Amino acid sequence: MKAQNSKQINSLYEREKRKINTQLQNLFKNKKPQSLYSPTSYILKNGGKRIRPMLVLFSAKAVGGSFERVKHAAIAVELLHSFSLVHDDIMDNADKRRNLLTLHKKYDLSTAILAGDSLLSIAYQELLKDLNKNTKSSIEIFTKALIEVCEGQSYDKDFETNNNVSLTDYKLMIKKKTAALTEMCCQLGAILGGGGKEQINSLKLFGRHLGFAFQIRDDLLDITAEENKFGKVLGGDLIEGKKTFLLLKALELAKANDKKFLLKLIKDKGTSTKNVIKYKDIYLRLGILDLAEKEVENNTNRALKQLNYLNNREKEKLIWLADHLLNRKN
Amino acid sequence: MKAQNSKQINSLYEREKRKINTQLQNLFKNKKPQSLYSPTSYILKNGGKRIRPMLVLFSAKAVGGSFERVKHAAIAVELLHSFSLVHDDIMDNADKRRNLLTLHKKYDLSTAILAGDSLLSIAYQELLKDLNKNTKSSIEIFTKALIEVCEGQSYDKDFETNNNVSLTDYKLMIKKKTAALTEMCCQLGAILGGGGKEQINSLKLFGRHLGFAFQIRDDLLDITAEENKFGKVLGGDLIEGKKTFLLLKALELAKANDKKFLLKLIKDKGTSTKNVIKYKDIYLRLGILDLAEKEVENNTNRALKQLNYLNNREKEKLIWLADHLLNRKN
Numbered sequence: 001m002k003a004q005n006s007k008q009i010n011s012l013y014e015r016e017k018r019k020i021n022t023q024l025q026n027l028f029k030n031k032k033p034q035s036l037y038s039p040t041s042y043i044l045k046n047g048g049k050r051i052r053p054m055l056v057l058f059s060a061k062a063v064g065g066s067f068e069r070v071k072h073a074a075i076a077v078e079l080l081h082s083f084s085l086v087h088d089d090i091m092d093n094a095d096k097r098r099n100l101l102t103l104h105k106k107y108d109l110s111t112a113i114l115a116g117d118s119l120l121s122i123a124y125q126e127l128l129k130d131l132n133k134n135t136k137s138s139i140e141i142f143t144k145a146l147i148e149v150c151e152g153q154s155y156d157k158d159f160e161t162n163n164n165v166s167l168t169d170y171k172l173m174i175k176k177k178t179a180a181l182t183e184m185c186c187q188l189g190a191i192l193g194g195g196g197k198e199q200i201n202s203l204k205l206f207g208r209h210l211g212f213a214f215q216i217r218d219d220l221l222d223i224t225a226e227e228n229k230f231g232k233v234l235g236g237d238l239i240e241g242k243k244t245f246l247l248l249k250a251l252e253l254a255k256a257n258d259k260k261f262l263l264k265l266i267k268d269k270g271t272s273t274k275n276v277i278k279y280k281d282i283y284l285r286l287g288i289l290d291l292a293e294k295e296v297e298n299n300t301n302r303a304l305k306q307l308n309y310l311n312n313r314e315k316e317k318l319i320w321l322a323d324h325l326l327n328r329k330n
Numbered sequence: 331m332k333a334q335n336s337k338q339i340n341s342l343y344e345r346e347k348r349k350i351n352t353q354l355q356n357l358f359k360n361k362k363p364q365s366l367y368s369p370t371s372y373i374l375k376n377g378g379k380r381i382r383p384m385l386v387l388f389s390a391k392a393v394g395g396s397f398e399r400v401k402h403a404a405i406a407v408e409l410l411h412s413f414s415l416v417h418d419d420i421m422d423n424a425d426k427r428r429n430l431l432t433l434h435k436k437y438d439l440s441t442a443i444l445a446g447d448s449l450l451s452i453a454y455q456e457l458l459k460d461l462n463k464n465t466k467s468s469i470e471i472f473t474k475a476l477i478e479v480c481e482g483q484s485y486d487k488d489f490e491t492n493n494n495v496s497l498t499d500y501k502l503m504i505k506k507k508t509a510a511l512t513e514m515c516c517q518l519g520a521i522l523g524g525g526g527k528e529q530i531n532s533l534k535l536f537g538r539h540l541g542f543a544f545q546i547r548d549d550l551l552d553i554t555a556e557e558n559k560f561g562k563v564l565g566g567d568l569i570e571g572k573k574t575f576l577l578l579k580a581l582e583l584a585k586a587n588d589k590k591f592l593l594k595l596i597k598d599k600g601t602s603t604k605n606v607i608k609y610k611d612i613y614l615r616l617g618i619l620d621l622a623e624k625e626v627e628n629n630t631n632r633a634l635k636q637l638n639y640l641n642n643r644e645k646e647k648l649i650w651l652a653d654h655l656l657n658r659k660n
Contacts (some may be wrong), residue, residue, distance in 0.1 A: 032481075033481055033484045033485055033488060035484050035487070035488050036480065036481060036484035083447075087443050087444070087447060090439070090440070090443060091439075091440040091443060091444070109420070109421075109439075110420070110421040110487055111487075113417050113420060113421060113443060113446075114417070114421070114480060114483060114484055114487070116443075116447075117413075117417060117446075117447075117450075117480050118477070118480045118481075118484075120447075120450065121473060121476040121477045121480055122477065124454070124469065124473040124476070125473050125474075125477065128466065128469060128470055128473065131466060135465045135466045135469070136458065136461060136465045139454065139458060139465070139469055140455075140458055143451060143454040143455050143458065144455075146451040146454070147448070147451045147452065147455065150366065150444060150447050150448045150451055151362075151363055151366060151448075153444060154363045154365050154366035154444055154448075155363055157365070157440055157441075157444070158363060158365050
């Protein structure tokens with residue numbers, strides 16, 4: 001992509017992100033009860049990347065539609081995503097997200113449960129605003145993604161106590177927890193943007209592969225990110241004993257003492273901060289980081305290949321977004 | 331209503347209830363992950379009255395439709411109701427419901443949150459199965475009810491710490507927490523049953539007034555029910571300091587020492603079991619139980635009046651259901 005184009009798309013992305021943030025804030029303005037809508041509003045101020053709404057917008061464009069036609073659907077997917085974050089943070093007992101207190105820490109458990117429920121209910125309400133035709137199929141795919149997100153979270157929770165998680169298990173989990181949502185965003189954008197059957201299918205698969213790449217990049221960033229951005233602790237996944245792509249791949253390849261040391265982390269359900277560097281050494285020795293990079297690359301290529309089936313020049317925006325996400329540093 | 335008819339409808343109700351229970355159990359059979367679907371299945375075994383599905387079925391019939399046409403919608407409203415119970419029980423820190431351990435007590439907090447989310451997601455999936463036309467309006471009213479249930483629960487939570495709740499506040503709360511759902515059930519049944527605009531509106535209002543009557547009957551039963559059925563403690567609302575119709579009406583009418591004693595319960599956020607009888611005495615002295623009975627009656631009459639606009643004989647089933655619910659002893 002030409003630098004010029006890239007710069008233009010970047011400005012567009014920033015502009016649309018601001019619009020989305022404004023829309024999100026306006027959603028709950030002056031709405032009662034305040035005890036419900038003030039917390040929901042709070043959580044939407046966290047300044048995320050708004051990737052999922054952007055996938056809806058750019059997918060609509062890629063099939064010849066307009067942003068205008070899918071702007072509520074874009075909000076709906078962000079609300080669905082936020083709902084899952086709020087409830088996941090309770091389950092993970094997380095104190096902070098993106099340097100802000102999580103909802104159950106800022107308020108209390110009841111408020112957080114109910115605010116999550118409310119985000120989901122408003123998600124459906126917003127989605128309905130963009131539905132005139134294809135109503136049933138749109139609600140169907142939105143609901144299917146929601147079901148998969150719940151199932152994915154359940155698998156993820158199971159992993160905490162299951163010491164025999166395989167890479168295959170892991171892939172099923174991220175398929176549901178992450179890829180199902182990005183897949184739905186692209187599919188929904190394509191449907192509402194007026195795409196044909198094959199265009200919709202291509203974009204759906206684009207979203208799915210992108211989701212895989214995105215999650216594995218996330219696993220990698222846990223140990224390679226520039227520290228302290230967005231309040232993430234480097235090696236946090238190791239400290240918590242999370243069964244990530246890196247850890248599971250390392251377990252497959254490690255031998256002798258390395259294997260013992262990895263199994264200890266599994267058994268102890270985590271490790272101390274000072275050990276992070278030791279585990280990183282094992283990863284480096286076994287070439288895990290390169291393998292993960294390769295996995296990100298493969299999934300990205302699979303995603304981009306799907307765009308070959310589209311002949312609209314607007315698909316450049318999706319190529320840019322994929323690049324932007326998968327080469328991110330945090 | 332003739333005794334003969336009443337008996338027939340009662341058998342029909344029992345038969346349909348069994349069918350609903352079977353459908354609910356089959357929903358999650360062999361579904362994975364088990365860690366998610368086994369708890370959701372557990373909570374649906376609690377043997378509730380299945381009033382809300384029955385409202386859907388009977389409303390469809392009352393406009394000339396068939397049970398067959400709305401059987402998934404009937405399941406959907408029960409799932410929505412169950413979702414709200416599971417999350418409410420967490421917020422209320424309730425140990426038991428209908429003599430069974432609540433989900434967060436039987437399993438744990440995370441499982442209960444996620445099972446609730448899942449029940450809601452499957453609710454939409456089920457509803458979609460009955461939608462061919464009127465898809466948008468059906469999803470709209472379903473979502474509107476969901477939003478109101480969340481808002482109602484938020485008001486209810488606010489009441490716990492607000493010592494100045496009025497009867498008007500209370501009515502807004504039960505409108506959202508209870509009546510919005512029964513209203514939606516009847517409206518949905520009427521729409522999917524193929525009813526005309528006026529029939530739909532009559533049934534919607536029938537459902538709303540019935541919801542009010544139902545909730546006030548519930549408040550009354552707290553102090554008048556046959557003890558120990560379904561594991562409810564007599565006077566439980568007083569012990570917990572819940573702002574019910576009874577308590578708020580009593581606060582309006584009480585003077586001198588009675589008023590002081592009532593305010594003490596508000597201030598202390600509840601009372602001891604041995605004081606229940608004293609509060610019941612105040613209620614009796616002030617005629618609160620009669621006033622509440624009158625309120626149930628008025629709302630029931632408002633509901634039944636709406637059925638005058640329907641000329642289908644099948645409306646007898648709704649009359650029977652209203653009678654069955656509002657004259658219940660527990």
